[in-house]
Amino acid sequence: MKIATHTLGCKLNFAETSHLVRQFVQAGYEVVEFHEKADLYVVNTCTVTAVAEKKCRNAIRQAVRQNPAAIVAVIGCFAQNAASEVWKIPGVTLVLGNDRKHELFNLIAQGDALRSSLPEEPKSFQLSYSQGDRTRTFFKIQDGCDYFCSYCAIPYARGRSRCATIADTISMAREIAASGAKEVVLTGVNTGTFGLHTGESFLDLLLALDDIDGIERYRISSIEPNLLTDDIVAFVAHSKRFAHHLHIPLQAGSDKVLTNMRRRYDTGFYANKVQLIKKLMPEACIAADLMVGFYGEGVSEFEEACAYVESLPLSYLHVFTYSERPHTLALRMEGKVPIGERHRRSDVMHAISERKKRQFYAENAGREAQVLWESDVHDGMMYGFTDNYIRVRRPYNASLVNVLQSVVLGTLDSRDDVFDI
Ligand code: SF4
Structure with a gap:
């Protein structure tokens, strides 16, 4: 079969x-x-x-x-x-x-392949991880979300926040370490809510993971700004294995739009968090999700968002164009942005993101960094990422796959956003 x-x-x-x-x-x-x-x-x-x-x-x-x-x-x-x-x-x-x-x-x-029952609210939780298809292993430590942001259908699809205990999570992390994985990306729907309903905390999980031998590097795939506590930032700055790379969804650069979205922070809070990270980890890569064209985002709110994003030391953006999702609260809101205008704003934000990424790469030129080489080969070259998520390239060498190597970030190919070493 x-x-x-x-x-x-x-x-x-x-x-x-x-x-x-x-x-x-x-x-x-x-x-x-x-x-x-x-x-x-x-x-x-x-x-x-x-x-x-x-x-x-x-x-x-x-x-x-x-x-x-x-x-x-x-x-x-x-x-x-x-x-x-x-x-x-x-x-x-x-x-x-x-x-x-x-x-x-x-x-x-069981041959039970023809059933037509409709799904119920997801309530179970199963730890899982990817293996073999990437040098990086994605480790699912949490599922679901209680936040119900007004644009988002994910809580309806994934159910409420849930996770395993720290003990069970660590047990599976040891299994991942034994499989030879060097880099683990902690993934979830709302990762920072790990432990919310079990009396444990995300920070305690990070502390326990940091002590596992064999795994060289962790990344936190994404964490909500209100859940990224100052203690977590300080821990990442001084930890043995956590990469100085944080992905913090911003979603809007205007307080009015953030309120419409039912996000749990404002632009001032977010800016302070980014500044703290840069103070403790000046070389950190900070990525942000940003949505354009949401309800209530007039021209002035969008211009405000552009100026706000330009002012922050973000490394790059994941830009999303808002699209109406079934079930969500946003469908009852006013202030719809025409589709063509949503796409125009997406283009503007993508251009800002490109500039930020170029600047971030340029700032890293000459730095010494640890690269984990990956298995993919393109035109005889292999690629890897530094702990602060800078892409690096060198001629393929099979013995370097899944190996951490210390390199100096030499020549920047700014067309492809990659350092040749
Ligand atoms: S955007 Fe993220 S935090 Fe908000 S409801 Fe969706 S999954 Fe939850």
């Missing part, structure tokens, strides 16, 4: 797909590429934007076209939030939302 998977969306999805695939491989399945003929296709879906949903539909149709006799299992966030729609796509044989996707292997093994 052959299995092929296609994963859309976040690092969490990649960790979960990898975990599922390992179950099938242990049972004797052969993994093939998604464009090849397989007996079982698994599409792990995303619902974060309308564009992501369109990509899900395309991937599902592609699987059905390749082998109309195959089992086509659609799992994850889009399957959770739009199960009825997914069931209507001809050729789909199994739809499992986030409530039951972890049962996929057992359902297939």
Whole structure:
């Protein structure tokens, strides 16, 4: 039997797909590429934007076209939030939302591949990690979110915040260390809420992870600004293994829009946090998610956001164009921004992000840094990242894959945003 998977969306999805695939491989399945003929296709879906949903539909149709006799299992966030729609796509044989996707292997093994029940609120939690497909391992330590930001459908797709205990999480981290992974990215939906309902804390988890031998480097994939406490910043600055790389969603650079979004901080709070990080870790990479075109973002609010972002020592932005999501509070708001204007603002923010990234790279020229070399080869070159997420390139050398090497950031190829060493 052959299995092929296609994963859309976040690092969490990649960790979960990898975990599922390992179950099938242990049972004797052969993994093939998604464009090849397989007996079982698994599409792990995303619902974060309308564009992501369109990509899900395309991937599902592609699987059905390749082998109309195959089992086509659609799992994850889009399957959770739009199960009825997914069931209507001809050729789909199994739809499992986030409530039951972890049962996929057992359902297939039992031949229980034709069911039409609609998903319920996801409540279970399963630690999982990706392996073998990347030098970096994505480690899912948390799921769900209680925040219900007004634009976001994820809490409806992923359920409330939940996690395992620190003891169980550390046990799986030791398993990851034993597998040879050198870099682990801690992933979750709202990672900083780890321990919120179990009486433990995210900082205590970080302290315990820092003591595990074998893993050389951790990254925190993303953490809400209000949950990134000054203690966590100080810990990262002085820890043995945590990279000086923080991804802190900003979402809007105007207090009026942040209020509309129901975010839990204002621009002043966010700016102070960024300044603290730069004070303790001057070379840190700080990335921010930023959404343009949300309800109530008039021209003046957008200009305010541009000036605000320009003023902060951010390294680069992940720019998102707002799109209406089902279930969300925003659908009842006023102040809709025309679609064309949303895209114009996206272009402006992307240009700001590019400038910031160039500046950040230029500031790092001549620095000595530790690079973890990855396995991908392009035109005879291999790539890696420093702890502050600077991309580095050198001629391919198989013995360096998954090896940390000390390098001096020499010549910057600013067209490709990469240092040659
Ligand atoms: S914090 Fe807000 S944006 Fe992030 S997953 Fe939760 S509701 Fe969505």
